Amino acid sequence: MSPLNPQAIELNESIGQVNPCVLDMLSKRGHGIFFPKKGILAQAAAAKGKDINATIGIALEDDGTPLCLDCIAERVELAPGEVFPYAPSFGRPDLRATWREMIYRKNPSLAGIEISQPVVTSALTHGLSMCGYLFADEGDAMIIPDLFWGNYRLVFCNAYGVRLNTYTTFARDGLNVEGLQEALLDGPPGKKLVSLNFPNNPTGYTPTEAEAQQLRDVLIEAAERGNKIVALIDDAYFGLVYEDGIMKQSIFSLLADAHSGILAVKIDGATKEDYAWGFRVGFLTFGVKGATTDLYAALEAKTGGAIRGNVSNSPNISQSLLNMAFTSPDYNVQKNEKYQTLRRRYDKIRDILAQRTDYQEAFRALPFNSGYFMCLETLDADAESVRQTLLSDYSTGIIVANGVVRVAFSSTPYDRLEQLFDNIYKAVKAIQTR
Numbered sequence: 001m002s003p004l005n006p007q008a009i010e011l012n013e014s015i016g017q018v019n020p021c022v023l024d025m026l027s028k029r030g031h032g033i034f035f036p037k038k039g040i041l042a043q044a045a046a047a048k049g050k051d052i053n054a055t056i057g058i059a060l061e062d063d064g065t066p067l068c069l070d071c072i073a074e075r076v077e078l079a080p081g082e083v084f085p086y087a088p089s090f091g092r093p094d095l096r097a098t099w100r101e102m103i104y105r106k107n108p109s110l111a112g113i114e115i116s117q118p119v120v121t122s123a124l125t126h127g128l129s130m131c132g133y134l135f136a137d138e139g140d141a142m143i144i145p146d147l148f149w150g151n152y153r154l155v156f157c158n159a160y161g162v163r164l165n166t167y168t169t170f171a172r173d174g175l176n177v178e179g180l181q182e183a184l185l186d187g188p189p190g191k192k193l194v195s196l197n198f199p200n201n202p203t204g205y206t207p208t209e210a211e212a213q214q215l216r217d218v219l220i221e222a223a224e225r226g227n228k229i230v231a232l233i234d235d236a237y238f239g240l241v242y243e244d245g246i247m248k249q250s251i252f253s254l255l256a257d258a259h260s261g262i263l264a265v266k267i268d269g270a271t272k273e274d275y276a277w278g279f280r281v282g283f284l285t286f287g288v289k290g291a292t293t294d295l296y297a298a299l300e301a302k303t304g305g306a307i308r309g310n311v312s313n314s315p316n317i318s319q320s321l322l323n324m325a326f327t328s329p330d331y332n333v334q335k336n337e338k339y340q341t342l343r344r345r346y347d348k349i350r351d352i353l354a355q356r357t358d359y360q361e362a363f364r365a366l367p368f369n370s371g372y373f374m375c376l377e378t379l380d381a382d383a384e385s386v387r388q389t390l391l392s393d394y395s396t397g398i399i400v401a402n403g404v405v406r407v408a409f410s411s412t413p414y415d416r417l418e419q420l421f422d423n424i425y426k427a428v429k430a431i432q433t434r
């Protein structure tokens with residue numbers, strides 16, 4: 001490895017002076033990265049406001065507005081300046097401030113706890129990938145339940161050489177917190193990457209309030225024993241919780257100030273919770289006990305640097321639109337309407353499962369209470385064969401992964417839910433009697 005750039009050394013010192021554990025959590029790439037304050041960016045900043053500024057790497061009209069094609073501009077109501085120029089690598093400052101404020105509003109337990117400024121990513125997959133960049137070295141293990149979003153393999157295993165250390169997701173119809181505890185306490189203390197994704201893809205499970213406290217306790221216990229824990233909190237489906245007694249705030253709110261040996265990294269964004277899948281806007285936000293503004297600024301600078309060397313920056317038009325939406329007086333009402341659309345389907349599935357007790361001969365629903373999905377364990381029938389039969393004989397598509405059926409009620413019309421479950425039942429029955 002080439003020697004570290006002095007700007008990276010400076011950031012590492014800012015982190016290490018406040019919290020040496022966090023410095024140890026960084027990967028080799030994470031140690032080396034920095035956001036270049038010198039060079040082109042510094043020279044462009046120095047030229048700001050000068051009579052003639054020939055530094056900017058976009059094209060401007062003679063009147064100083066961005067040069068743009070009318071066939072694009074006439075379809076967009078936003079001012080060209082909000083759309084066409086680059087956004088900063090860290091994201092638009094207005095959007096970052098808005099999202100930070102929203103994190104506090106949506107998670108009242110964070111009151112009085114300092115968290116970093118969110119850094120904008122090109123949605124959550126990119127945010128996860130940047131976590132791999134900053135925290136994962138070849139051969140590092142990630143502790144993760146055995147039912148997880150399959151793309152974690154490409155993001156962490158293929159790209160950064162991470163090994164997934166899985167534990168059984170559920171125990172006694174609830175979260176297998178003991179499984180997580182065993183995985184955390186196994187082996188000598190050291191850096192531990194832990195994935196926490198609630199509401200979960202694929203299961204649609206979010207911990208109860210009590211389970212969330214237990215999760216926090218086992219992470220603190222592991223940190224007390226000298227582990228340095230990077231908690232990767234994937235909040236893609238945040239806010240879509242349909243039962244009482246279930247954790248409505250992010251688990252980030254319990255971990256952001258839990259222990260100096262636990263770095264809580266919140267990976268969230270507009271994709272699923274604001275129904276803006278193609279916008280490609282997400283956020284990375286850090287929380288660790290005893291952090292200072294300097295420590296957070298250094299982590300943000302490393303994240304900004306990783307982004308600059310990767311996608312450079314995230315789409316300006318999407319960031320502008322979202323900032324306007326989040327500050328619109330109609331936002332909360334409209335968001336609640338869409339929540340109700342999903343919630344009605346969730347309630348309908350609960351009704352179907354309660355009424356059709358005969359379905360228990362064919363499948364068992366895994367615990368679910370939130371999100372876009374729920375899972376079924378097929379009985380005496382291989383899930384992949386069920387999927388094939390559903391496609392060929394019932395014109396019905398479902399996902400099978402990790403040996404279970406995943407039903408996306410997010411994308412199934414309310415009126416088709418009964419038929420969907422009936423088709424699954426019939427397909428399982430057909431295979432059982434083959």
Ligand SMILES: Cc1ncc(COP(=O)(O)O)c(C=O)c1O
Nearest residue numbers: 123124125126149201234236271
């Ligand atoms: C748990 C989870 N995290 C992250 C993502 C990726 O989201 P994005 O489209 O914002 O990259 C998904 C998408 O399916 C997901 O299910």
